[in-house]
Amino acid sequence: MDELNPETWVKNYGDYLYGYAYSRMRDANAAEEVLQETLLAGVKHSGQYAGKGSVRGWLMAILKRKIIDYFRSRKKHAGTSLSDDEDAFDPSTALFDQQGNWKPGAFKWAPSPEKNLEMSELSGVVQECLSSIPKGQADVFVLSVMEEMDSNSICEQLSITPSNLWVRMHRARLGLAKCVSEKWAGDANYGG
Amino acid sequence: MADDKEISELVSQSMRRKLSKEEQKKIDVSTAENEETRRFAALSKQINDSVMGLTIDDSNNKATLPSDVRERLNDSVAKAMSEKLSMSQAGLVTQAFAPSDLNQTDSTIAGNDDEYKEVVIRFxxxxxxxxxxxxxVWIAHDEKLGRSVVIKELNSNAKASPQAWDRFQREAEITGLLEHPNIVPLYMYGIDRRTGEPFYAMRFVGQRSLADAIEEHHDRVKVGQADKLSLHRLLNTFLDICQAIAYAHSRGVIHRDLKPENVAIDNFGQVVVLDWGLAKVLDESELALKMNDNCSLTDSSLLHTSHGEVVGTPVYMSPEQAAGKIELIDMRTDIYGLGGILFSILTGKAPHFSTATETNSKFSEVISKIADANPPSPSDLASVPSELEAICVRALSRKRHLRFDSAIEIAEVVERWMVGQSSKKISYEKLRMEGRELRADLQTQVHDLERNVSFCSGLPPVQELIKAVTEDDEKIWQKRMSTILIGLMEANPGYQSLAFGKFEGDDCTDIVRVEKQQGPITTVRRIPKSRLETRKQNAYMEKLSGRLPGELLTSLVHQSDSADGRTQVSLQSGIPVYDSETEEVFGFMIASCDIYQLLERQLGRRQFGGQITVACDTLNIMSQKISGQLNELSRGKAVAEIIPGLHPVIEHLQTNLEFIDAANSEIYGARIWFDPHVSGLMFLLNH
Structure with missing residues (x-):
């Protein structure tokens, strides 16, 4: 039962949990906040730890829940309409002309289908780019892709409609594609 | 033909759902023809693949804990562990139970295995x-300890709401932290091992609430059977509630839903404040100072209140709660709640009962009215002691700064009233006894007067004088009669005159009259025949002449003094004299007293330290004694000028012999009639 000693949690799992939270939230303060809530909830509900599986896994489950809660509260405070942050950054205007066709050179670079990129390098770029798109778009992307939550659950947790979810996801993908192509093209090391 | 933007949307969606053949064909065509679509599709897929299900182990962008964050987190965990340990010691530990057969296990948390304890309790x-x-809320049986307990759990609707879970846990934690004889003791808080649903167990305090006690009291008031002690019992209950709330406030907790239904009175009269479900905790730093080192709140959500939310029970709700001004809710909100309970004790109704009924119980309208309305006044609904009314109105002030500063303060003023009321009651009893004795004393004197008049009218000289035919006979009998009357006058110093006379048409003439002679030495003399008067009958004499044999008439008689023009008032008792042979009314026998002297002598004998005022039916003061001293200056003045607020007392004494000031125990009134509903006196006594 030594593992259940919360005094060792920060030392043993702090970096892992913090890294996980940071990768999803892209905000050091927010990551610290959810990690703290996770650890306190772990202490409080330690009686519920059944001893099956690792303590890290158990704390991870709590952390994931806390991250969703954080997104939900952020969304609640930001308002409920799509326009709150999406209008401020709709990549469509930079990528499409008025007729809805691609502007020439919309993406400066793209990997060729045959070439496998180093995924760990690319994931780093993607995470940087997540910080550059609106939080409302990034949050649904994180929950959908990184957390692999199904659409219904995301809609339910964030109190948004399915169509709103699709719009957010699409804008997130456009924004990330633009950002990644620019970063990749600007760095000679990545090549093309 | 879809444009590029629509195609890009399909590309996005293709990564979340299976596209139709048609949709897929559109993408294929566009990617074959359009470089940008191809790039977007390739980029999106790579981006998706690079982070899908990303864990930290396979990321090369690992964020590590900054040292200051690490330190803060370690501190937080250590603090939470210490709090958890104290919660365990207080019995607030993780438990579980099955729906109808509650079987729970406790585990205290500590650093080592040896320190874990597990127990099983079955409810x-x-x-x-x-x-x-x-x-x-359920009654349950604790099988281990063989006692009844109350179990509270979430209802099926609330189980789906995270806010309800938070609120439920907050209620348990607050109740568990408040250890006071007048706050329901929490035995344990637990989580169902199978369903994970929370519950807690409390002492079973019976099912009788303060609301029941108030209803019983007012039912008795309605039928005039109110036990004098029952209001005091309710007020004692109120004092206990104040103590519980004062304690909670000292711990930084505000109840926010004070009402008689949330106060239980057990079989032994123990008062217990229940239902801390809406309680609010003041800010965390303040709370940390107020809580004992070993007491704690483990969840920061405990400190949260939904902004703009209306919480509480409408008919007892404070204006700031009704207005949804959560930021204005503080201890004074509970002072308002205590005022609401006092209001209910005094009137049997909730303070906003009429608001709720006027608006047909439409919630939003009731709330809006409560937020804007003036405070209700208990005396609008019931007869309420003025001091308690003032206390109640102050506690229910719309402006928070006008309310009492603390629950202790309101308890003190109510207690002071109760103590004062007890001594006041005792002293009022003395007042009442004094008033009754004064009336009885005067009644005795009037009876003596009437008896003497009656006696005189039966003397042998009376009939002898009626039938006397010679002057000598008349002289003899006049002399005999005057001797008797002088003896009677001397034996009764309060008498002014005794006269035997006859009616002659509208006039009346004295035949024998003896009077008191005022001077350095008071003497009684017979008025010589030459000075005897024939005068017009006044109203009193007219009424007397119509009386039947033996029928007395006693009355205050007002007459102008011919010498100085001032009105003199005397108490006269007369009896008609009938000729025994003809059986016709012949004349009268009248005894007259100086009422002022009579009253002064009477009041002068009393040791009473308060104020006694005697008023006649013209509501002028006949005599007054204040703090042992006769106040001659008040004689003849209108009584209402001297004692304000007398109107209801005088009104009452028109048809009753006694006025008892049940509400305030301040004034006592006693009535004596000489000639029923025509002539009499009122004794008014106050401190």
Missing amino acids: QRTRKLAAGGIGE
Whole structure:
């Protein structure tokens, strides 16, 4: 039962949990906040730890829940309409002309289908780019892709409609594609 | 033909759902023809693949804990562990139970295995007591200790709401932290091992609430059977509630839903404040100072209140609660709640009862009215002691700064009133006894006067004088009669005159008259025949002449003094004299007293230290004694000028012999009639 000693949690799992939270939230303060809530909830509900599986896994489950809660509260405070942050950054205007066709050179670079990129390098770029798109778009992307939550659950947790979810996801993908192509093209090391 | 933007949307969606053949064909065509679509599709897929299900182990962008964050987190965990340990010691530990056969296990948390303790407690639910808001309350049997307990758990609707869970846990934590004889003791808080649903167990305090006690009291008031002690019992209950709330406030907790229904009175009269479900905790730093080192709140959500939310029970709600001004809710909100309970004790109704009924119980309208309305006044609904009314109105002030500063302060003023009321009651009893003795004393004197008049009218000289034919006979009998009357006058110093006379048409003439002669030495003399008067009958004499044999007439008689023009008032008792042979009314026998002297002598004998005022039916003061001293200056003045607020007392004494000031114990009134509903006196006594 030594593992259940919360005094060792920060030392043993702090970096892992913090890294996980940071990768999803892209905000050091927010990551610290959810990690703290996770650890306190772990202490409080330690009686519920059944001893099956690792303590890290158990704390991870709590952390994931806390991250969703954080997104939900952020969304609640930001308002409920799509326009709150999406209008401020709709990549469509930079990528499409008025007729809805691609502007020439919309993406400066793209990997060729045959070439496998180093995924760990690319994931780093993607995470940087997540910080550059609106939080409302990034949050649904994180929950959908990184957390692999199904659409219904995301809609339910964030109190948004399915169509709103699709719009957010699409804008997130456009924004990330633009950002990644620019970063990749600007760095000679990545090549093309 | 879809444009590029629409195609890009399909590309996005293709990564979340299976596209139709048609949609897929559109993408294929566009990617074959359009470089940008191809790039977007390739980029999106790579981006998706690079982070899908990304864990930290396979990321090369690992964020590590900054040292200051690490330190803060370690501190937080250590603090939470210490709090958890104290919660365990207080019995607030993780437990579980099955729906109808409650079987729970406790585990205290500590650093080592050796320090873990596990116990199993079984509760058998027996009967549902109540359901409301978010919870259900059951009576259950603790099989281990063989006692009844109350179990509270979330109802089925609330189980789906995270806010309800938070609120439920907050209620348990607050109740568990408040250890006071007048706050329901929490035995344990637990989580169902199978369903994960929370519950807690409390002492079973019976099912009688303060609301029941108030209803019983007012039922008795309605039928005039109110026990004098029952209001004092309710007020004692109120003092206990104040103590519980004062304690909670000292711990930084505000109840926010004070009402008689949330106060239980057990079989032994123990008062217990229940239902801390809406309680609010003041800010965390303040709370940390107020809580004992070993007491704690483990969840920061405990400190949260939904902004703009209307919480509380409408008919007892404070204006700031009704207005949804959560930021204005503080201890004074509970002072308003205490005022509401006092209001209910005094009137049998909730303070906003009329608001709720006027608006047909439409919630939003009631709330809006409560937020804007002036405070209700208890005396609008019931007869209420003025001091308690003032206390109640102050506690229910719309402006928070006008309310009492603390629950202790309101308890003190109510207690002071109760103590004062007890000594006041004792002293009022003395007042009442004094008033009754004064009336009885005067009645005795009037009876003596009437008896003497009656006696005189039966003397042999009376009939002898009626039938006397010679002057000598008349002289003899006049002399004999005057001797008797002088003897009677000398024996009764309060008498002014005794006269035997005859009616002659509208006139009346004295035949024998003896009077008191005022001077350095008071003497009684017979008025010589030459000075005897024939005068017009006044109203009193007219009424007397119509009386039947033996029928007395006693009255205050007002007459102008011919010498100085001032009105003199005397108490006269007369009896008609009938000729025994003709059986016709012949004349009268009248005894007259100086009422002022009579009253002064009477009041002068009393040791009473308060104020005694005697008023006649013209509501002028006949005599007054203040703090042992006769106040001659008040004689003849209108009584209402001297004693304000007398109107209801005088009104009452028109048809009753006694006025008892049940509400305030301040004034006592006694009535004596000489000639019923025509002539009499009122004794008014106050401190």
